[in-house]
Amino acid sequence: METHTELVEGEIDLKYSLAERVKTLTPSSTLAITAKAKELKASGIDVIGLGAGEPDYNTPENILKAAAESMEAGFTKYTPAGGLPELKNAIIAKLERDQKLTYKPSEIMVGVGAKHVLYTLFQVILNPSDEVIIPIPYWVSYPEQVKLAGGTPVFIEGTKEQEYKVTAEQIRSAITEKTRALIINSPSNPTGMIYSEEELKQIADVCKEADIWVISDEIYEKLVYNNAKHVSIAQLSDDAKERTLIINGVSKSHSMTGWRIGYIAGDETIVKAMTDLASHSTSNPVTTSQYAAIEAYNGPQDAVEEMRRAFESRLKEIYPKVAAIPGFNVLRPQGAFYLLPEVREAAEKTGYTSVDDFAQALLEEANVAVIPGSGFGSPDTIRLSYATSLDLIEKAVKRIDEFVKTKWQD
Structure with missing residues (x-):
């Protein structure tokens, strides 16, 4: 492997310098939580992820079949x-x-x-x-x-x-x-x-x-x-x-x-x-x-409506439970599959100076992965996805509730 000579102070290693356009990028605030969640899961810890930005359903069968047929036909x-x-x-x-x-x-x-x-x-x-x-x-x-x-x-x-x-x-x-x-x-x-x-x-x-x-x-x-x-x-x-x-x-x-x-x-x-x-x-x-x-x-749109009804059912279950967590203030959404509770009070009452730190503690201590709202320009919030099974959603919300109540300080 090629070795690099030490640069004189003030010189630029042009081979390894980056374009200015990428230097302006803000790193995703979700990366640290996501990486830590994967690390904990790999070590055998039962982490529940509420960060998913995608439906937890497989692509409908008719679509899978059409894709396979297109390949078999040489397209x-x-x-x-x-x-x-x-x-x-x-x-x-x-x-x-x-x-x-x-x-x-x-x-x-x-x-x-x-x-x-x-x-x-x-x-x-x-x-x-x-x-x-x-x-x-x-x-x-x-x-x-x-x-x-x-x-x-x-x-x-x-x-x-x-x-x-x-x-x-x-x-x-x-x-x-x-x-x-x-x-x-x-x-x-x-x-x-x-x-x-x-x-x-x-x-x-x-x-x-x-x-x-x-x-x-x-x-x-x-x-x-x-x-x-x-x-x-x-x-x-x-x-x-x-x-x-x-x-x-x-x-x-x-x-x-x-x-x-x-x-x-x-x-x-x-x-x-x-x-x-x-x-x-x-x-x-x-x-x-x-x-x-x-x-x-x-093709038929039955699967689209089936998935929509499932998400609506999950929303009905998860919303009141999240709203009941101390220090959580959340509006009922009308679409997508996310809740965005304001949790600044919960973070402060449980001893954290920022919501990002609160989210990190939820992962490390309650074993629930959520997305800090700072990545969405909303640093007082966290994003919870209900694009996962109702059983896991209920377990995750229960863990968050117990975490907050156990650490709450008046």
Whole structure:
């Protein structure tokens, strides 16, 4: 192996220096907890994880079968960079069926998961110092992807009193001449909250006034509860549709997180630029996964509804138990599969100076892995996923409750 001579002070080892763009990245706050949880499990300790960001169901059988049949038929080669025409047509049919929105194939681009689609989108719409408005709490990758594209995240907070949603007036106040886009995630990760049609109308009006893009992350659209309704901001008017860039995929709706298929529906010029960029990065989405996604959208949807009902049932069980834990203050979500309790009081009453330390202690002493809210811009909270069995959920909540009550100091 090559050895390295010692550098003179002030010199830079160019071979091992990193690009400035990655030096700005904030490490994920979940990594330490995740690594520790794996370490404890490997040593035989019964750790219960409530950090999952994916359904605990296998991909439906009809989708597995379609994928296998595609491989057996020899469909294992390159496809167009922006996705198979058949998959684009399936997405178009889905958008017409579910949102009553009409798109052309040239307005659809398929990528390697919704995360890759978002990354590619920011790369093609942002120039250095362009701003993107991001509501807090946010999904962890939004600000990092904006920074990687040379943009600047601008944060506005949706407080608990606002059900963790931001208002049109907050958005208006945050807009500057550098504002390029606003991100809306409904249902939200990590809050599970949903923007109403009236709230979206007010937001659409502000975005029209400022002439900015709306990036509408709708990946959890199928997971809504208590008769709640998902509305896409693109449905509200012709103008709203023209300025909205819908991001979605099969990961959450069809339990296909590992298949990595997501898509954008929106402006033709942006979609073409994204497709051109993808042709130089990924070449194309995984061919087998595309055939699986065609079946996901064109085939029976019974499994989607079955999974939704199961999550709703779990929510009914877990919510009152979490709400009853001393020092936990939690809103009942309307969608996704997360709870985001504010636990600052519980952390302080049990002797911890930060919620991150409290979450670490839950793992090490109560053997329950949760995600600190600091990674979502919400440092007084923790995220609990109920995308696991009801039995494990109940055991985990009981452990947390006992941990808090045992350590509580008035």
